[in-house]
Amino acid sequence: MRRALLAITGLAASTTAMVVLKSGPGASQVAQELPAAGQPVAPAPDGPAPTDGGAGPEASPSGAASPRPRRSATRAPATRPTAGATSGARLPSAPRTSSAPARPTTRTVTGPVVENEYGNVQVRITLSGSRIVDAVALELPEETAQSDQRSQQVDDRYSGTSGLVVQQQGADLDTVSGATATSTSYRQSLQAAIDRAN
Amino acid sequence: MTYPRTHAAGRRAGTTPSRDGGRPAGGVRPQVPPRRGPGGRRVLAALLVLGLLASVLPWWLDTPAGSLRTTAATLTAAGRITGLVAGYLLLVQVLMMSRLPLLERWIGGEQIARWHRDLGATLLVAVLAHAALILVGYADLEDKPILTEAGVLLRDHEDMVSAFAAAGVLVLIGFTSVRAIRRVLPYELWHALHLASYLALLLGFGHQFSNGAQLFRPGPVRTLWIAMYVVVVAALVWGRVVAPLAFNLRHRLRVADVVAESPDTISIYLTGDRLGELDLLGGQFFRWRFLTRGCWWQSHPFSVSAAANDRWLRLTVKVVGAYTRDLRDLDPGTPVWAEGPSGTFTAAHRTGDRALLIAGGSGITPIRAVLEELPPGSALIYRARTPADVLLHRELDWLAQARDVRIWYVIGSRNDPGPRQVLTPDGLRGLVPDVVRRDVYLCGPPGLVAQSLAVLRQAGVPRRQVHLATFEL
Ligand SMILES: Cc1cc2nc3c(=O)[nH]c(=O)nc-3n(C[C@H](O)[C@H](O)[C@H](O)COP(=O)(O)OP(=O)(O)OC[C@H]3O[C@@H](n4cnc5c(N)ncnc54)[C@H](O)[C@@H]3O)c2cc1C
Numbered sequence: 001m002r003r004a005l006l007a008i009t010g011l012a013a014s015t016t017a018m019v020v021l022k023s024g025p026g027a028s029q030v031a032q033e034l035p036a037a038g039q040p041v042a043p044a045p046d047g048p049a050p051t052d053g054g055a056g057p058e059a060s061p062s063g064a065a066s067p068r069p070r071r072s073a074t075r076a077p078a079t080r081p082t083a084g085a086t087s088g089a090r091l092p093s094a095p096r097t098s099s100a101p102a103r104p105t106t107r108t109v110t111g112p113v114v115e116n117e118y119g120n121v122q123v124r125i126t127l128s129g130s131r132i133v134d135a136v137a138l139e140l141p142e143e144t145a146q147s148d149q150r151s152q153q154v155d156d157r158y159s160g161t162s163g164l165v166v167q168q169q170g171a172d173l174d175t176v177s178g179a180t181a182t183s184t185s186y187r188q189s190l191q192a193a194i195d196r197a198n
Numbered sequence: 199m200t201y202p203r204t205h206a207a208g209r210r211a212g213t214t215p216s217r218d219g220g221r222p223a224g225g226v227r228p229q230v231p232p233r234r235g236p237g238g239r240r241v242l243a244a245l246l247v248l249g250l251l252a253s254v255l256p257w258w259l260d261t262p263a264g265s266l267r268t269t270a271a272t273l274t275a276a277g278r279i280t281g282l283v284a285g286y287l288l289l290v291q292v293l294m295m296s297r298l299p300l301l302e303r304w305i306g307g308e309q310i311a312r313w314h315r316d317l318g319a320t321l322l323v324a325v326l327a328h329a330a331l332i333l334v335g336y337a338d339l340e341d342k343p344i345l346t347e348a349g350v351l352l353r354d355h356e357d358m359v360s361a362f363a364a365a366g367v368l369v370l371i372g373f374t375s376v377r378a379i380r381r382v383l384p385y386e387l388w389h390a391l392h393l394a395s396y397l398a399l400l401l402g403f404g405h406q407f408s409n410g411a412q413l414f415r416p417g418p419v420r421t422l423w424i425a426m427y428v429v430v431v432a433a434l435v436w437g438r439v440v441a442p443l444a445f446n447l448r449h450r451l452r453v454a455d456v457v458a459e460s461p462d463t464i465s466i467y468l469t470g471d472r473l474g475e476l477d478l479l480g481g482q483f484f485r486w487r488f489l490t491r492g493c494w495w496q497s498h499p500f501s502v503s504a505a506a507n508d509r510w511l512r513l514t515v516k517v518v519g520a521y522t523r524d525l526r527d528l529d530p531g532t533p534v535w536a537e538g539p540s541g542t543f544t545a546a547h548r549t550g551d552r553a554l555l556i557a558g559g560s561g562i563t564p565i566r567a568v569l570e571e572l573p574p575g576s577a578l579i580y581r582a583r584t585p586a587d588v589l590l591h592r593e594l595d596w597l598a599q600a601r602d603v604r605i606w607y608v609i610g611s612r613n614d615p616g617p618r619q620v621l622t623p624d625g626l627r628g629l630v631p632d633v634v635r636r637d638v639y640l641c642g643p644p645g646l647v648a649q650s651l652a653v654l655r656q657a658g659v660p661r662r663q664v665h666l667a668t669f670e671l
Binding site: 001003004007008011012015016018019021022023117118143144145146148 | 254257258261262263264265266267270271272275276279280283315316317318319320323324327339340354355356408409410411414415
């Protein structure tokens with residue numbers, strides 16, 4: 001029984017230690033030095049980031065080319081797309097393949113990162129003239145299976161060359177039921193991108 | 199009072215005298231087995247610890263430094279860590295009970311049982327912490343009362359009903375294993391409840407992959423986690439089905455004779471095929487199933503009470519309950535199903551070449567078998583309440599001569615001056631001056647074991663030289 005008590009104490013102590021190591025900017029210094037942190041360590045985003053992970057520097061720009069960026073399984077070294085970057089200029093490894101043939105009139109505009117309690121949402125739209133021809137979610141909450149599932153529903157409904165965004169040509173979209181927070185954040189990022197484009 | 203080599207009077211009240219005095223009549227002479235260091239056991243223990251670290255690693259890699267800045271995030275993170283730990287420990291718990299021959303011989307059934315008990319308590323705490331932390335963390339995140347959140351979890355999240363059920367099963371198992379409660383339950387009931395842990399394994403499986411933050415995405419982590427399940431299930435099939443089947447088909451054990459050793463103790467002699475090829479060491483035990491009406495559905499552990507030979511196997515059983523009472527009436531020819539051998543209470547696990555053996559009551563049975571394989575020059579202290587309780591007396595006398603064993607029969611109740619004097623550091627040193635340099639083999643009732651351990655510690659015998667058989671699984 002003495003060993004059981006030891007094991008339980010050890011469990012509590014090491015869980016606490018791990019959580020502490022991953023929390024707060026002060027502690028992140030320590031964590032950066034640990035070789036085990038094979039994660040690209042970027043400065044923590046500003047502002048409160050209630051869920052873990054989702055708020056982290058996970059948006060992989062290379063994934064932006066695919067219709068479902070957040071599903072990229074590899075956590076490639078990522079530069080965090082700066083909020084408000086217009087055109088793909090700040091996203092060097094984001095060749096467009098799917099929906100935007102290189103026509104001179106085509107441009108992309110990226111909306112800001114909008115945080116909600118489940119993670120971050122960031123939307124990029126492609127315009128041909130003033131017409132939206134494509135919408136891509138660069139980042140969606142995916143930390144838990146639940147939020148991943150909801151994000152996928154929102155993505156399926158809104159994004160793509162034939163999604164609601166392209167159909168409606170604006171940010172006045174129906175909320176995806178059960179995914180209110182993500183829908184709302186999506187619309188905010190989208191609205192900001194549209195505003196920027198005009 | 200101590201009686202060196204006493205011939206206790208009136209010992210044999212049984213009907214049939216021991217057939218051949220327990221000597222390996224014409225069988226293979228037992229040899230001193232080569233030493234097996236603790237290496238195997240240490241490697242296994244290290245592997246288990248490494249596995250634990252590896253199962254938390256995905257969380258560590260998935261969680262960016264500095265990302266846990268709210269209460270909800272912190273609680274949820276702790277919930278995930280404890281969840282991964284619990285998932286891993288549950289697999290280890292089941293693996294340890296798989297009866298894999300490797301584990302049974304390197305670590306030994308009794309030692310595994312001790313680890314299992316300690317890890318079981320840890321697992322229970324991990325499961326409860328996991329459930330509570332995730333619940334409170336999610337409730338905080340979504341700003342809902344905890345009970346509402348519990349409803350949401352059960353309703354909206356996949357596989358959570360079965361996950362809660364799995365936690366319930368584990369709590370029940372943990373509760374009935376608290377010593378005080380276990381003692382008042384019939385062993386069979388306790389055991390049946392414990393079998394429900396397979397149910398927990400099954401019920402808890404789904405939610406890890408449908409909701410686990412580190413496991414819901416297809417990828418190497420998920421694949422490895424599933425692989426761990428496959429390994430454990432394979433170990434179960436091997437240890438509980440294939441290996442016993444192979445063993446019993448090969449040796450086809452059956453009862454040869456049942457003889458009385460004392461009014462409340464019997465020896466069961468078994469014969470079988472190819473007994474000379476048994477990979478069996480004195481002091482090890484099997485789990486025996488006697489295939490008669492009334493007995494076949496229970497398996498009970500008993501040590502072999504003589505070293506392996508090519509003619510017979512023997513177990514010596516003290517009648518303590520309903521099952522052991524029935525064993526007295528076994529008919530010759532009864533087929534026997536055995537699982538084993540298991541245990542590290544053997545001459546092969548000695549650290550040096552001289553030993554002191556301390557036996558209490560029926561604890562003499564494995565010690566009698568170990569003695570046969572230890573190098574000459576051992577010393578034996580045999581505690582018994584009355585001369586009538588001394589078992590296997592003639593064989594011990596034979597061993598005293600054949601293997602140069604010094605034997606002290608210490609007769610009397612625990613509070614008599616003789617036994618009291620012997621079980622002190624000075625008393626031990628008086629009988630065995632070099633006790634600190636000897637391996638000590640200890641087997642007997644819990645009181646004697648606890649007392650002896652304390653005395654040995656005071657006398658300065660290093661713990662790794664002490665070998666324990668507690669008759670407890
Ligand atoms: C590794 C080991 C080696 C043993 N070697 C011997 C031996 O050589 N000689 C000997 O006389 N006894 C030995 N025992 C003890 C023996 O197993 C029990 O005395 C026997 O199982 C009691 O069964 P029962 O139904 O007659 O008594 P009960 O009154 O039903 O049980 C008494 C106690 O025995 C234990 N027990 C009961 N059934 C089982 C079971 N199926 N599996 C495990 N434990 C059980 C329980 O702790 C129980 O409280 C050994 C036990 C272990 C663990």
